């Protein structure tokens with residue numbers, strides 16, 4: 035098992051953001067996590083990455099507990115989060131942003147950076163510009179490129195399609211599929227239910243921190259309760 039989360043609890047004061055959650059990712063899988071605003075999706079990813087300390091439960095990566103590890107050590111192990119809102123460094127250049135992804139590595143990353151520029155020609159053209167000039171889609175590509183430089187074994191994406199045009203959403207999901215075909219396992223948080231379920235093998239649906247449904251993506255895609263649960267979810271508070 036690549037990632038195994040058991041009975042995870044995340045609390046902020048009296049708010050129970052994640053309750054007794056069991057979730058796993060097997061090597062090579064794309065696993066989708068769905069749910070409306072406030073369902074606890076980001077809290078799940080942030081606690082797996084080590085940015086939030088869970089109030090209870092266990093998180094195992096490749097068979098070992100990572101609860102005692104800092105976020106940075108988890109990155110070194112290959113657990114890499116592309117956070118909600120991308121969080122690229124707008125006062126650094128595109129190239130400097132990519133280098134930040136490799137900050138914990140001592141080896142030469144120039145060949146990998148060259149591959150990322152091949153994959154994302156828009157980034158190559160803007161390599162010496164401030165990241166603030168990038169479009170939303172380009173910023174998302176940069177955030178993913180930066181995460182790839184950390185050599186992920188599990189890439190966690192928190193709402194990567196948020197704010198992108200339909201065309202860029204399609205390009206993003208093509209990229210997600212391509213990275214997965216190359217062997218990258220992913221935990222994908224999305225409110226774009228349709229697109230996420232089309233590329234995931236399995237999915238978990240959260241509601242107010244609780245797991246309300248899980249199973250093969252194709253089954254969840256065809257479940258009328260999902261359609262009902264997501265009516266009105268396009269009204270984003272972001």
Ligand SMILES: Nc1ncnc2c1ncn2[C@@H]1O[C@H](COP(=O)(O)OP(=O)(O)OP(=O)(O)O)[C@@H](O)[C@H]1O
Pocket residue numbers: 046049050051069070071072073074075076077078118
């Ligand atoms: N730092 C925090 N302090 C206090 N409460 C928080 C904090 N972060 C999240 N919460 C609360 O925890 C619950 C889960 O939030 P979380 O951000 O994990 O949900 P989400 O599913 O990612 O939502 P969204 O789709 O809006 O990103 C919400 O009730 C939220 O208000």
Ligand SMILES: [Mg+2]
Pocket residue numbers: 075076077118192
């Ligand atoms: Mg969130």
